[in-house]
Amino acid sequence: xxxRNFRAFWSDSPLVTCKSRTTRLVEAIVCxxxxxxxxxxxxxxxxxxxxxxxxxxxxxxxxxxxxANVGLFANSGATCRRLSRSRTPRMSNIYSRIVGTGxxxxxxIVTNDELAxxxxxxxxxxxxxxxxxxxxxxxxxESTAEMAAIASARALGNAGVNARDIDLxxxxxxTPDLVFPSTAALLQARLGARNVGAFDLxxxxxxxxxxxxxxxxxxxxxxxxxxxxxxxxxxxxxLDWKDRSTCVLFGDGAAAVxxxxxxxxxxxxxxxxxxxxDPNVLCTPSQRSRYLHMDGGAVFxxxxxxxxxxxxEMLEANNITAASVDWLIPHQANxxxxxxxxxxxxxxxxxxxxxVDRHANTSAASIPLALDAAVTDGRVRTGDSVLLLxxxxxxxWAGGLITWA
Ligand code: ACO
Numbered sequence: 001x002x003x004r005n006f007r008a009f010w011s012d013s014p015l016v017t018c019k020s021r022t023t024r025l026v027e028a029i030v031c032x033x034x035x036x037x038x039x040x041x042x043x044x045x046x047x048x049x050x051x052x053x054x055x056x057x058x059x060x061x062x063x064x065x066x067x068a069n070v071g072l073f074a075n076s077g078a079t080c081r082r083l084s085r086s087r088t089p090r091m092s093n094i095y096s097r098i099v100g101t102g103x104x105x106x107x108x109i110v111t112n113d114e115l116a117x118x119x120x121x122x123x124x125x126x127x128x129x130x131x132x133x134x135x136x137x138x139x140x141x142e143s144t145a146e147m148a149a150i151a152s153a154r155a156l157g158n159a160g161v162n163a164r165d166i167d168l169x170x171x172x173x174x175t176p177d178l179v180f181p182s183t184a185a186l187l188q189a190r191l192g193a194r195n196v197g198a199f200d201l202x203x204x205x206x207x208x209x210x211x212x213x214x215x216x217x218x219x220x221x222x223x224x225x226x227x228x229x230x231x232x233x234x235x236x237x238x239l240d241w242k243d244r245s246t247c248v249l250f251g252d253g254a255a256a257v258x259x260x261x262x263x264x265x266x267x268x269x270x271x272x273x274x275x276x277x278d279p280n281v282l283c284t285p286s287q288r289s290r291y292l293h294m295d296g297g298a299v300f301x302x303x304x305x306x307x308x309x310x311x312x313e314m315l316e317a318n319n320i321t322a323a324s325v326d327w328l329i330p331h332q333a334n335x336x337x338x339x340x341x342x343x344x345x346x347x348x349x350x351x352x353x354x355x356v357d358r359h360a361n362t363s364a365a366s367i368p369l370a371l372d373a374a375v376t377d378g379r380v381r382t383g384d385s386v387l388l389l390x391x392x393x394x395x396x397w398a399g400g401l402i403t404w405a
Contacts, residue, residue: 096219096227096259097266097405100159101372103255104150105136105359112248121244131335135251135360138234143177145186147254148232152191155228155372159258163191166258167224169198170215172207172364174284174393175234176200183232193228204282205331205392206272207231207364209400212257212388213270219261230256231364238284240291249333250292251360255368262405269317270400271310282393300337306391307331307341310399314387315345318401322346326384327374331391332356332366341389353379363392380404 111134112123126132138147148171156163169191171184178186184198203210208231215227232254239247259267281298284290307330315322328347330338332355342352355370362369367388374380381404388400 092220092222093263094220094222095262095264095266095268096216097262097264098257098402099260099405100155100157100161100258101255101368101375102151102154102156102158103253103365103369103372104147104154105253105369106138106142106147108137108139109134110137110251115244115248119242119244119247121248126248129334129336130249130360131338131354131357132248132360133357136253137236138252142234142252144171144173144175144232144234144254145177145183145190147234147252148173148183148187148230148256149190151232151254151368152187152228152230152256155256155258156191159260161226161258161260163193165226166191166193166228167196168215168218168227169193169196169230170201170211170227171199171230171232172201172203172211173232174202174204174207174363175232175237184230187230191228203272203274203364203392203396203398204394205333205361205363205366206390206394206396206398207392208255208367209270209388209390209398210272210396212259212267212400213272213398215259216267216270219259222261225261227259228256229259229368230254231362231366231368233363233365235292235361235363238290238292243291245296246292246294249361251362253359253362253365253369255365255372257368257371264405265403266405268401268403269314270398271313271317272396272398273306273310274394274396276394279394282395300334302395303331303333303337303391304340304344306395306397307337307389308344310389310391310397311341311345311347311387314389314399314401320385320401324385325351325387327351327353327380327386328389329353329367329370329374329386330389331361332359332370333361333391347387366390375404 112126116122169184169188171187173183176183182200184200188198201207201211211229215229218224234252235250236252239250241247281295284292322345325347328342328351330341335356338354342349353370353374355373367390380386384404386402386404391397
């Protein structure tokens, strides 16, 4: 759309779009806070967006503003409709749908008591403060790519999809085996997939959700039909095993989902966020140290806030209440964070999938691991609304809503 045929208005009213009956293009967005709804203003030229962003000054200068202008547009042949404030319209009627999940956890179990035999910690402290009972630690042959390959083969098997039918491979990881080639490229070869696009994605514990968002977008655009999204981590390699404040919290593992294009959702929406203004709170500063560094208290507070914000955003974007969510699958970092998030979102604790006790925090693998567990044990059933929420280093955070099909 060019600036020539576009008119922008400022208004106190909720977001309203005007669509031409003939062109079906959005012709105007009436919005009091265009910055806030920037992602809804995707149709605007930069000039038009700047006009909106200029706010009431622009509006009064140009003698426009308020809902009256919607009427004006209606008189000139446009149809108007109200949008939920943060709903992103889907550009096509193609959806993505998860048709198979799979996971892999290393065989080596390290209990809290085992850690307490070499560290000044205790099973009671770790359980009370985190809900973690044990973690899995990768052995020498268990690389990130190898774990990803086993989890992916299981997901493909459960989906009934041949590796040759995959159109895109995304591996979310902050613990790749090599700087390059990517873990995803190594995975492509291990699976015997075609020479399709394969890349790693770094968004810490939100990596899987970011991957889901990208794969969903690619499928919805009609560009591809089948995508493999994997979360795989060997967090044990980032840990200082003498630092009790971090090493008790993490574990290794991988999990994968197979997404295919579908006429109905499936994935209803996924939203990603990042704020890199305070990177030292949770990081691995490879210049100075190869170990994970964390300000536990600050991470705890942000994690609750990020998960709740992502959850609220999903409820609003999909126009549903917390009561209609069947399952909440949050990032598995700490039971107290999970419980606080569920409480603040008013989601009953019986609806919350918790696996952090079994494998500790596996970063990008944590949400697909929990999803696979809940699908495998029959909790998540056809038609269920599943809310996925992540938060991680960056900070990054994301929410997704799925109708299980
Ligand atoms: N065993 C025994 N004592 C411990 C241990 C341990 N493993 N670790 C810390 N302590 C001690 C501290 O030294 C401190 O002792 P002091 O009072 O004598 O100084 C005391 O316990 C309290 O420590 P805090 O760090 O203040 O305790 P806090 O209430 O913040 O809980 C915890 C610590 C559990 C780590 C919490 O901050 C937390 O869970 N934060 C979030 C961590 C997380 O989830 N990180 C990753 C998420 S994002 C991602 O995955 C990338």
